[in-house]
Amino acid sequence: MLARSTRNTFIAAPGRPYICQTCLRRARRSQLGPAHPPTRTAIRSLQTKSQPPPQDDTPFRKLLKDAAKQQKKYNGGASSVLKTQNKGQDPRLEKWELTIGIEVHAELNTARKLFSSAATSVSEAPNTHVALFDTAFPGSQPNFQKESLIPALRAAIAFQCQIQRKSSFDRKHYFYQDQPSGYQITQYYEPFATDGKLTLYPHDFPPGAAPESGPFDIGIKQIQMEQDTAKTIQQPPSTHLLDFNRVSHPLIEIITLPQIHDPVVAAVVVRKIQTILKSINACTAGMELGGLRADINVSVRERNGQQSDAVHSYHGVTGLGQRTEIKNLASVKAVEDAIVAERDRQIEILENGGVIEGETRGWTLGSKSTKRLRGKEGEIDYRYMPDPDIPPVIIGQDLVDHLKETLPKLPDRNVETLVLEYGLTTKDALTLLFLDDGERLDYFIQVMEPLVEETSLQEEEDIPKSTLGKMAGNWVLMELGSLLKDEPWDANRVPYKFLASIISHVRRKQITSRSGKRILAMKFEGDERPVEDIVDQESLHLRPLSREEYVALAQSLLDEKPNMVKDIIEKGQSKKIKWFVGQMMARGAAGSVEADTAEETLKEQLRLKE
Incomplete structure (x- = not known):
């Protein structure tokens, strides 16, 4: 090292x-x-002249293990801001306007580095994937790896950018221990993609935080390619270890316009950028694994525009307050919390008659304030210059057209399809989309295929695809999900055709849903018999109770719990009906009580008691 x-x-x-x-x-x-x-x-x-492309087994779209974790992450980051906004606890926000610009750095999913043939795969051994150029060895030259352009172009297309036919690389000079050459190769004068946008929908926001105005766009000024730096490991008091494996990893920097005025929106933007990049296989990993980092530019100004320092501009927007940059935020929660802390710090300084200094600041998760790292360099300090060793990059329209045609479906389109075509709720659609690196969504689609085919072959009319989708979604998310809650996803535990057969038996009232759950659990634990054999050999065929037997069973349960009946009738606690349904299914003989019929019978008996 x-x-x-x-x-x-x-x-x-x-x-x-x-x-x-x-x-x-x-x-x-x-x-x-x-x-x-x-x-x-x-x-x-x-040197890594002839290394074969590494097999990267890093999870591709790992974002959340389950819907609860997703909700927790949303609520955890948004809670402080939502409380402040909803309860009006900070009247200063009526006087001061917050403006936010975001720069997202994402590591591209490539086998080789940007300007050398060294591998990009993660290695525990430091300085094992390093070419001479990566360490700025005298006489070494950059060799642009054209393959790194492909995931970058997919990202630009996903964000609806204008792809530039000609782009070039520049040197951004600054001296720091993790930059061996004394400059970073980036695209300053001629980036490969410009003028894009990111559309935010209500379902992108945590509950209660979605703007009432509906979908809206955040402009993307440009997307540029650049090289990553070395990794620094501090050993106090005065030693720093440098791992050059990360040097020259290919990055894209996605730069938004300063059109964001709310910390919640900023966090949602970062999270959605991450989701889109993963869905199109453009980046190797998310923020949780260090594959994506965000720099946040924060400024405040008086809403009446009369503060003395509101003479600054940023990406074409004039009249802004002096901005500060918060570097290397590594989680969605950190983005929101850091913005809130820096916003409050700037407001306090300005209200006390102080002046905001342009500087780079840091943030530690759990902190109450940002901390100064160094003075903020200006563009002139970086001494940008075209890199004389790297020729311009020319992008053919045929390549752009091919990537547009083969681009995977974006998350918003997936959500729309799941809701409108398959009848899922938006919440369930998002859960399917984010669970198990997206594999749960693929499994759901596979389960739907034999269900739709069966209804078509049997000429069953009036069974819309949305009805089948709701049933399949419930079994994939809830029933199978309950078995998988403490285990990693494995589609082979319950093959999709097996689950489709269970759903079909339940739908055609050949078995009860309770029996279906039992069969599912048996298969999950390794039972190799097909559904039909389990039903026959375990005597699980539906033998429904008569109308009189349903009423008698329901009435006996209601008589046992008069206080719960009172809560349902007088207090409207209708969810307690589900408890009675469960008790009817548990007390009835196996394969004799259907949940829907039990619930309908209970409601009828409750109405008689009103």
């Missing part, structure tokens, strides 16, 4: 423990080579 003490920085390599970085810097200045050259073994350890 690289280790930086208070005196020198060293790079370790097999065969020679350390190469003096001071000597390397002198060599670059003199162009005569390092004073202490590395051994041949060390050089070979940095």
Whole structure:
């Protein structure tokens, strides 16, 4: 690994423990080579000429393990802002307007780095996937890996950007230990994609936080390609270890326009960008695994526009307050909480007659305030210049057209299809979309195929696809989900045709739903028999009670619980009817009580008692 003490920085390599970085810097200045050259073994350890593409088994769309976790993440991040807004606890927000711009850095899903043939797969061993160019070794040259352009273009198309036929790379100069060359290669003057947008819908927001105005767009100024930096590991008091595996990993930077004025909206924007990138296989991992980071620009100004420092502009918007940038936020909750803290800090300074300084600030999860990291560099400080070693990138329209035609369906389209075509609620549709890296959604679609085919072959009329979809959604999410709550997803535990057969038997009233759940549990635990054999051998055929038997069973249960009956009738606690339904199914003989008939009978008996 690289280790930086208070005196020198060293790079370790097999065969020679350390190469003096001071000597390397002198060599670059003199162009005569390092004073202490590395051994041949060390050089070979940095070269990756013929490595095969790595097999990356990192989860592709892992966002939430279950719907409860998704809801918790939403509510946890939004709670403080929602309380403030809904209860009006902070009257200062009526005077001060918040403006937010977001820069999302996402690691592209590629086998090779942006400007070298070194692998991008995650490795526990530091400095094992490093080419000479990645460490700015004297004489090494960048070699643009054209394959890295494909996921970047998919992202630009998903965000409805204008793809530029010609783009170029520039050098952004700054000196820091994780940047071996002293500059970052990015696209400043000619990015490959511009003028996009992100549409937010009510279902993107946590409950109670969706704007009443319906869908609205957040503009995307541009998307640019750039290289990542090294990873720094601090060892107090004065040592920093550098892992160069991450250097030159291909990134895209998605830059929104400063059109966001609410921390909740900002958090939703970051989360939706992450969801879209994963759904089109553009990035390797989400924020939870470090594959996506967000920088947030925050400024406040008086709504009447009379504060003295409201003379700044940002991405074409003038009259803004002085902005600060919060770097490297690694979760959706951190985005919202950091914005709230920085907004309140700036308001307090301005109301006390102070001035906001342009600076870069940091945020630690659980903190109450942001902290200063350094003064904010301006564009002139970076000394942008075209990179003379990298030719322009020319993108053919035929490639763009092909990627548009083959682009996977975006999350919003999936939600629309699940709601309108398959009859699911928006909540269930979103849960299917996010569960188990999206595999649960694929499983649901597979379950639907034999169900739809069966109704068609048997010429069953008046069975809309939405009815079948509601049943299949309930079994996939609730019944199968309850068995999987403590285990990883595995579609082979209950093959989709087996679950479709259970649903079909229940729908055609050949077995009760209770028996169906029993069969599902038996298959989940390894029973190899088909559904028909289990039904026959376990005597699970539906033998429905008579009308009189249903009424007698319902009445006996209601008589046992007069207080619950009173709550239902007088207090309107209708959910307690479900408890009685469960008791009827539990007390009735196996395969004799249908839930719908039991509930209907209970409601009739309750009306007689009113």
